[in-house]
Amino acid sequence: MIYFDNSATTKPHPDVLASYTEAAQTYFANPSSLHRLGGSAEQLLTACRKQAAQLLHVGEDEILFTSGGTEGNNLAIKGTAYRKKRLGNHIITTAVEHPSVLETCAELESQGFKVTYVDVDMYGYVAPEKIKAAITDETILVSVMHVNNELGTIQPIKTIGQMLTAHPKITYHVDGVQGAGKVALDIKESHIHLYTLSAHKFHGVKGSGILYKDENTHIAAQLSGGGQEQALRSGTENVPGITAMVKALRLAMEELRNHPAKLFELKEKLLGGLEKMDGVIVHSPPAGAPHIVNFSVPGLKPEVLVHALGEKDIYVSTKSACSSKNSDASAVLLACGVPDAQAESAIRVSFSYENTQAEVDYFLQILKETLTHLKKVMR
Ligand SMILES: Cc1ncc(COP(=O)(O)O)c(C=O)c1O
Incomplete structure (x- = not known):
């Protein structure tokens, strides 16, 4: 998991x-x-x-x-x-x-x-x-x-x-x-x-x-x-x-005191992998907190991606848990001026000190495969 x-x-x-x-x-x-x-x-x-x-x-x-x-x-x-x-x-x-x-x-x-x-x-x-x-x-x-x-x-x-x-x-x-x-x-x-x-x-x-x-x-x-x-x-x-x-x-x-760079390194690895994926748009600020990465795959319903990843025992969320049950666009992203199509397809990955580099590698591999599969199905 x-x-x-x-x-x-x-x-x-x-x-x-x-x-x-x-x-x-x-x-x-x-x-x-x-x-x-x-x-x-x-x-x-x-x-x-x-x-x-x-x-x-x-x-x-x-x-x-x-x-x-x-x-x-x-x-x-x-x-x-x-x-x-x-x-x-x-x-x-x-x-x-x-x-x-x-x-x-x-x-x-x-x-x-x-x-x-x-x-x-x-x-x-x-x-x-x-x-x-x-x-x-x-x-x-x-x-x-x-x-x-x-x-x-x-x-x-x-x-x-x-x-x-x-x-x-x-x-x-x-x-x-x-x-x-x-x-x-x-x-x-x-x-x-x-x-x-x-x-x-x-x-x-x-x-x-x-x-x-x-x-x-x-x-x-x-x-x-x-x-x-x-x-x-x-x-x-x-x-x-x-x-x-x-x-x-x-x-x-x-x-935080003993491993101040740990979360940043996980985030860097994730961002590096997302950058290489077609159609992925990152919303999180470059100098943001080390544990949260928000990105969109416009045209793809985020619930579909969350469930597809869930099938592989990988758990991420759409916007925040408190508002994720209604499928409207993220109010936070809209307030940032993000276009509707992107605000509607946002995915949030959030780390803790328990996560590892190997998990990020595996996540990127599965995300890539899942996106390729979903795009094919949608076509
Ligand atoms: C920024 C922020 N404030 C407040 C809360 C609410 O905290 P709790 O779930 O402990 O009521 C949350 C929970 O997601 C949060 O992210």
Whole structure:
């Protein structure tokens, strides 16, 4: 099996699963319970928080455990909008964000907030000057993703953060879901106030995430309940999931530190092979993230290619998993000005540190054979 759909989700690492099982068996008590078992679950939770903070170079009090990327983005955006609505009603984001950002913004628009969706260039880059130009006296939030989930575009997060320091009223949120463990980013140096992470994108277990919240940034809770996580995210903490996530984050960051070129080499090999194939158009930016390659074969339905590759036990995706069930063109590619025929036929290959050069070689060989076969059938 060749699994090249790591931006949709990753396979949990065996050591991560071992940590999950141990925590679920031994530290099953509610961390809020007063008895000894509750106390040991709480101690484990505190140790996880400390390690997550160390890995992200932030304070322990700045880590809020959530259920994943969608919740983190909702909490960051709605939490800021509702908390700051007396200061202004304007939000700035980009046209190429994940649906968990775009749909949240659309919901806020229906409640009277104003949202500017800043446009992007042909590779999905947003220019910091365009963000700057969109700022008004009413602006309370800027939300920009670190790495685009369809193209791999790396946004100029630090430059935007530096620019925003001149606007203390504005909270800066970054959706870091696709970047974490793949593309280095210093949260503090980038002047980020809210930063979303999701465990299942870096070999953790589904259902865990982190929302980093700068200690001087205030948001409104979106769940009412027992007051866990500084009363900003009520609900009994998922101790095994959190333990597994922190382990997975450590492993991913170690990989990034020890083998910084590995993903780039896989991408180079893939791009080299795609270049030689007739009718293949690559959309990902040359200087994009090392783990995502998006390409089209105009005239070919991407579902057909995905299924044909699936027959050979090779797994890739059309656009992003969240929107791949409807067969419209990719909204991200359309926002980049890619023609309809290409935006409708996009395929995404996404790597993780578990993939190998041999897998890329085999993938290229099978892709070539499959395309030749499909073109013949279509003729
Ligand atoms: C950029 C981005 N943000 C947010 C999410 C949502 O994360 P989750 O699946 O953990 O809710 C995803 C998932 O694909 C994503 O790619």
